[in-house]
Structures are given as structure tokens and as C-alpha cells.
């Protein structure tokens with residue numbers, strides 16, 4: 001509730017407009033029956049035509065004020081609700097941008113999507129109803145009570161007896177529907193997760209003829225969600241007829257006792273008809289409040305989930321204000337006794353890693369799969385923070401950097417090329433929005449991407465589908481490399497980024513890179529010995545430890561692991 005109020009309170013001007021609108025709305029709801037009483041008792045029964053005309057004109061005025069009030073209220077409420085959902089979504093998005101891999105694992109991508117879409121939507125619905133009911137009900141009740149006491153005090157007991165019953169009913173629903181709401185939202189997370197996996201892995205699923213298994217997985221979580229939703233809807237569906245029953249019983253009782261009072265001449269017709277209207281409006285506003293309370297558990301579960309995301313302490317501090325941005329060195333990397341353990345792992349993945357990379361050097365990492373190569377290079381741009389030791393970039397501990405300044409120095413090309421919806425040029429400009437067309441074309445040429453881009457109908461303005469789905473794996477990797485070149489960083493990190501390229505393209509790309517980016521420091525993770533044999537230094541990793549380092553020629557003599565990898569890939573002549 002704190003979260004909902006915090007976001008709603010930001011729009012005080014609209015809140016004021018909403019309250020003014022409610023006053024107008026109450027004016028019409030309570031004013032008309034009051035005037036009707038005078039119409040019946042004084043104008044009609046007293047056959048006073050002038051009074052009748054005057055009262056009709058006053059009623060018309062009340063209607064105009066009331067309708068204007070209702071328009072103001074609806075306008076203000078919808079503005080507040082739309083702004084609240086926009087603010088919440090944007091805050092979640094900004095927060096998730098600062099998340100490290102650890103937080104993504106904790107909340108799960110599907111959970112974050114559910115919170116940004118469905119949880120935020122639940123809050124919008126609640127805010128819209130809350131703004132209406134939370135102001136209308138108390139104002140309507142107080143005005144109604146005052147008017148009943150004034151006009152027909154003997155009927156006050158009916159409403160006094162009903163309100164506690166209504167409040168009890170609301171409390172009951174609130175208590176029971178909370179756990180269903182929790183289950184509903186976590187069910188939505190599961191649906192989102194399976195849907196994401198199913199859609200993004202559609203080709204693999206088809207290739208393995210796995211459709212039935214996926215359908216079964218989806219229908220299990222879908223059914224689970226359906227069962228919980230049915231229980232939640234049953235509860236609210238039961239509530240509505242209950243409220244209507246109470247509602248109609250009270251009105252019947254009022255008519256019954258009112259008619260008797262008219263027969264005994266202790267009440268007049270106008271007062272009875274006004275009382276029925278007052279009671280109707282009080283009960284109706286309570287009915288709306290009850291509806292709000294049936295929504296509350298779901299909104300409060302959604303608010304809790306959003307609050308958890310917004311309050312989460314990000315493991316990696318970004319140091320945006322106090323972090324260093326300037327350095328004396330450039331293009332150097334030093335690992336000093338680095339030990340790193342994944343947050344949910346039992347043992348350290350990397351143990352006691354030390355090495356130095358000088359400016360302009362090319363250093364490669366090789367080792368069996370799972371030996372920790374990708375983990376090691378991800379520590380440099382601080383995808384994770386280390387547990388022991390130090391990593392220095394340009395002479396500064398990476399944890400002391402302003403994270404943006406640190407990442408600006410690095411062109412990271414991940415194993416899986418990630419492209420975004422937009423044109424090829426948009427994707428290439430990601431690292432440097434100000435890059436000129438010439439710079440983009442030059443980068444594409446170095447990355448061996450210009451040939452296939454030129455073949456496209458719109459060339460650099462060709463639109464890419466989601467994730468670059470209309471490109472081959474090798475084309476995507478070349479664009480990812482070109483994107484890093486456009487950024488012109490002082491350090492390049494290639495995480496097995498050449499794996500989807502054929503041998504000729506791989507060779508041309510590396511030759512061009514060596515020619516064009518002579519000043520930059522380059523780290524390469526690769527499986528192919530051919531890709532890294534010309535590196536200044538090759539580091540061999542095994543089970544998270546450095547087991548050998550040296551040039552290609554040195555390692556062939558000193559490292560059995562390297563020799564075994566090389567012999568499995570190179571011919572006798574290449575080895576000699």
C-alpha cells in the first residue's frame with residue numbers, strides 16, 4: 001500500500017481535482033432526492049406550479065454541477081492511474097538496467113517481465129478504483145447520514161445495522177483471496193517463462209520434434225493458473241450476490257417500515273422517497289468499496305513484488321558519483337590473485353588467477369569447456385565482483401571505477417551475438433551514437449560485414465527482426481564485432497566471438513583487426529588454436545586455474561594440455 005500511495009501522491013494537483021469532482025458527484029446524488037422531496041410534498045401535493053418550476057430549474061443546475069464534477073473526477077483519476085503505471089514501469093526498467101547477473105538470476109527474467117506488465121497493470125486498476133471509492137464512500141456516507149437524521153431519523157437503524165455486516169464481508173474476502181492472488185502472480189511467472197523458452201527456442205523444439213513435450217509443459221502451468229484463478233473468481237463471485245441480497249433486503253425493509261409510518265401519519269411520501277435514495281447511494285458506495293477490497297489482495301501482492309525489485313540492493317555498486325573516470329595508464333589489465341565464486345555455487349570457479357596484459361598486446365585464453373575462460377573475462381567489465389584479489393584496468397581497481405567509465409573503455413563481444421530490433425546502422429551505433437556513416441562502414445569492412453550488408457535491399461538501413469532473427473549466426477557475430485569497433489575502445493574482449501565464422505572469414509577478420517586497431521589491447525577466448533596462435537601470450541586454463549602461459553611455440557613444448565588441443569586441430573606441417 002505504501003508503494004501505491006507513494007506513486008499516487010506525486011500527482012497532488014490531479015488528486016485535488018478528483019476530490020472537487022467527487023463533491024460535484026455527491027451533490028447530484030444527494031441533492032436530487034432532497035429536491036425531489038420538496039417537489040412531491042410542496043409543489044405537487046400543494047399544487048404550486050411556480051415552486052415546481054423553480055425546483056425543476058434548481059434540479060437542472062444541480063445536474064450540470066454534478067455532471068461537470070463527474071467529468072473532472074474521471075479525467076483526474078484516469079490521468080493519475082496512467083501516470084502511476086508509467087512511473088512504476090519506468091522505475092522497474094531503470095532499476096533492472098543496474099542489475100548484475102546475480103539479480104537477474106534471483107528475480108528471473110520472466111518474473112521481471114510479469115512485474116513490469118501484469119503487476120504494474122494490477123496496480124493501475126486498483127489506483128483507478130481506489131481514487132473513486134476511497135473519496136466517494138466517506139463523503140457519500142457522511143452526507144447521507146446527515147440527511148437521514150435530518151429528514152427521517154427513525155430509519156437510521158437500518159443503515160447502522162447494515163454497515164458492520166458489509167465491513168465484515170469485505171474483511172472476509174480480503175483475508176481469503178490474498179493467498180490465491182499470490183499463487184496467481186507466481187503462476188503468471190511460470191507461464192511467461194515457458195512461453196519465452198518455447199518461442200525463442202522454437203527452431204530447436206521443431207528440430208527435435210519436441211512440440212508435444214513443450215505443449216504438455218505449457219498446459220500444466222496454464223491449468224495450474226486456471227485452477228487458482230477459478231478459486232479466486234469463485235470467492236469474488238460469491239461476494240457480489242451476497243452484497244446485492246443485503247442491499248435489496250434493506251431497501252425492502254425501509255419501504256415496509258416507511259409505508260407503515262406514512263399510514264400512521266408520522267412520515268410523508270417525499271421524505272420516504274428521499275430516504276430510499278440516500279440509503280441506496282450509501283449502500284452503493286459501500287458496494288464499490290467492497291469491490292475495491294476484492295481487488296486489494298491482488299494489488300498488494302503485485303505491489304510487494306514490485307517493491308522487492310525496487311528495494312533490491314544491487315550486488316555491483318555502480319559508483320556513478322564517486323567512482324574514478326580518469327586514469328594515467330591506458331589499455332592495461334592486471335589480475336592479482338583473483339578468486340571468484342558464483343553466488344549460488346559451492347566452490348570457487350576461478351582460483352588464484354594472476355597475469356598482466358600490457359597496452360597493445362593480444363592475449364588469448366584457451367582450455368577445455370567449463371575451464372572458466374568466459375567467467376574470467378566477464379570479471380573485467382564487472383559482470384560479477386570477485387571474492388578475493390584485485391583486477392586493475394589502467395592501474396585502477398575495477399571496483400573503484402565509475403562503472404560507465406570502466407565499460408566505456410571496453411568493447412565486449414559476447415559468445416552469443418545479441419542484436420536489437422531496428423536497422424543495421426542503429427545496432428552498429430549502439431556503442432557510439434555519434435558515429436558517422438563513414439565510421440560505421442569502416443567498422444563493417446574490418447569486421448568482414450560490408451559484403452553481406454551491401455547485398456541487403458536497404459543496406460545499412462535494413463531492418464533487423466527481433467534478436468537479428470533474419471541474419472545467419474556468422475552475420476550476427478560480424479555485426480557484433482563491427483559494433484564494438486564503432487565504439488573504438490582501448491580494450492577489446494572477444495568471448496569466443498569467431499566461432500560462427502568460417503576459417504577464411506576468421507583469418508581475414510583477424511588480419512584486418514591487427515592492421516586497423518594497432519593501439520588497442522585485445523583479449524580473445526577461443527576454441528580454435530588457429531584463431532589465437534599469433535597472440536603475444538596464450539594463457540591455458542584448466543578447472544579454474546592457470547596451468548600454463550607463453551607463446552604458441554613455447555606452449556607446444558611446455559604444456560601437455562595445449563599440445564593436445566593443438567594436435568587435435570592442426571596438421572603436422574602447421575605444428576612443426
Ligand SMILES: Nc1ncnc2c1ncn2[C@@H]1O[C@H](COP(=O)(O)OP(=O)(O)OP(=O)(O)O)[C@@H](O)[C@H]1O
Pocket residue numbers: 101342343344345349367368369370371372373374375376496
Ligand atoms: N551464472 C552462473 N552461475 C553458476 N555457475 C556458472 C554460471 N555461469 C557459468 N557457470 C559455471 O562456471 C563454469 C565455467 O563456465 P565458463 O562459461 O566460464 O567456461 P568456459 O571455459 O568459457 O566454457 P566454454 O568453452 O564451454 O564456453 C562452468 O562449470 C559453468 O557451469
